Amino acid sequence: MSTYNQLRKIIPPDQALANKGLQAGLEQVKNIRDTTLPGLAAAVEGLESNVGLDGINALTQPLPANVITFFTSTFATGTGPDGLLLLTDVIGSITGTNITEPLNNTTAILNAMTSEGDFTALTNVSTGVYTVMETTAAGTYTAEDPMTPGDWYTTIPGGLPGAGTYGPNGNASASIQNAFDNGLSPAMISVVGTIVSANPAQVANTTANFNTICLQIQTEQINLNLAGIDFADLAANTIPWNLVYNLATDGLDVVEGGSAYVLQSVANLATQGGQAIVSTMREARNQVRLNSVGLQTDIIVSDQYPEPEADLGTTQYTITQAVAQKII
Numbered sequence: 001m002s003t004y005n006q007l008r009k010i011i012p013p014d015q016a017l018a019n020k021g022l023q024a025g026l027e028q029v030k031n032i033r034d035t036t037l038p039g040l041a042a043a044v045e046g047l048e049s050n051v052g053l054d055g056i057n058a059l060t061q062p063l064p065a066n067v068i069t070f071f072t073s074t075f076a077t078g079t080g081p082d083g084l085l086l087l088t089d090v091i092g093s094i095t096g097t098n099i100t101e102p103l104n105n106t107t108a109i110l111n112a113m114t115s116e117g118d119f120t121a122l123t124n125v126s127t128g129v130y131t132v133m134e135t136t137a138a139g140t141y142t143a144e145d146p147m148t149p150g151d152w153y154t155t156i157p158g159g160l161p162g163a164g165t166y167g168p169n170g171n172a173s174a175s176i177q178n179a180f181d182n183g184l185s186p187a188m189i190s191v192v193g194t195i196v197s198a199n200p201a202q203v204a205n206t207t208a209n210f211n212t213i214c215l216q217i218q219t220e221q222i223n224l225n226l227a228g229i230d231f232a233d234l235a236a237n238t239i240p241w242n243l244v245y246n247l248a249t250d251g252l253d254v255v256e257g258g259s260a261y262v263l264q265s266v267a268n269l270a271t272q273g274g275q276a277i278v279s280t281m282r283e284a285r286n287q288v289r290l291n292s293v294g295l296q297t298d299i300i301v302s303d304q305y306p307e308p309e310a311d312l313g314t315t316q317y318t319i320t321q322a323v324a325q326k327i328i
Helices: 003-007 013-026 037-045 065-074 088-095 100-115 129-137 172-198 200-226 241-245 247-251 259-266 272-291 319-324
Strands: 142-144 152-156 164-169
Touching: 003 013, 088 200, 088 259, 100 200, 129 152, 129 172, 142 172, 152 172, 164 172, 172 200, 241 247, 247 259, 247 272, 259 272
Parallel strands: none
Antiparallel strands: 142 152, 152 164
């Protein structure tokens, strides 16, 4: 039976209902059961309001748009829920975040295109643009005009990309550069354009992959600057004791992109030290799980151990010596 039904038997129903409403309202206040009605009345009587603060009273949302703009432009924001800054938004590239997967995906696409012969016009060992570029750069097609000493020509044979004669130029290097500028580079651009046109899906995927990588690096640089972190100012050969002491706490940060994720990603599991990092974090999480059901797991291991004392020589009299010191 509810308190209302009980109360209406001894006082008018409307008063019982009002009291029940007051009870229900007060129960919404956190820890209300820890206070008394007189104490609550005294506290409420002294509460202050936003009287005279028209800017605050006029708010229609908890966080105004101008405040949001200020913080998002002044402080780092992240990729977590509601812009939560994650550790991977600051140093995520060292863990491969937004780096490894895009690179692997790009490599797979390029390997597939290579197998299908999409790059033959670039890499063919005889007629590929890159092959002809290497041969041209080596000076194979360049010679001085025997009839006009000082005039150098580069002649790329017919049927090859950039075919034609380039010169005269004052030396071999200038002639080769002439061939690149006016023959090979335009040929390479044309070939690449043809490959791009023939493979729109692959181009879109690889472009998206590199955009993801670039965005990760850009985000990290922005956040590092906003956080005032300058790796050039870090002291060399410093032992990171704070990292060691805080491993247990870091192990409890299991959010995607959080401390536990980053530390486990960079730990070298081929070494005992790397495995110890992961093991320590796992132990911390196990302790929380056991403590949640009332099992205490604190184990205090003393770091004190017996040490041999130095021999400082004889510091006490023998009985005979002591007797001899008596003064009567």
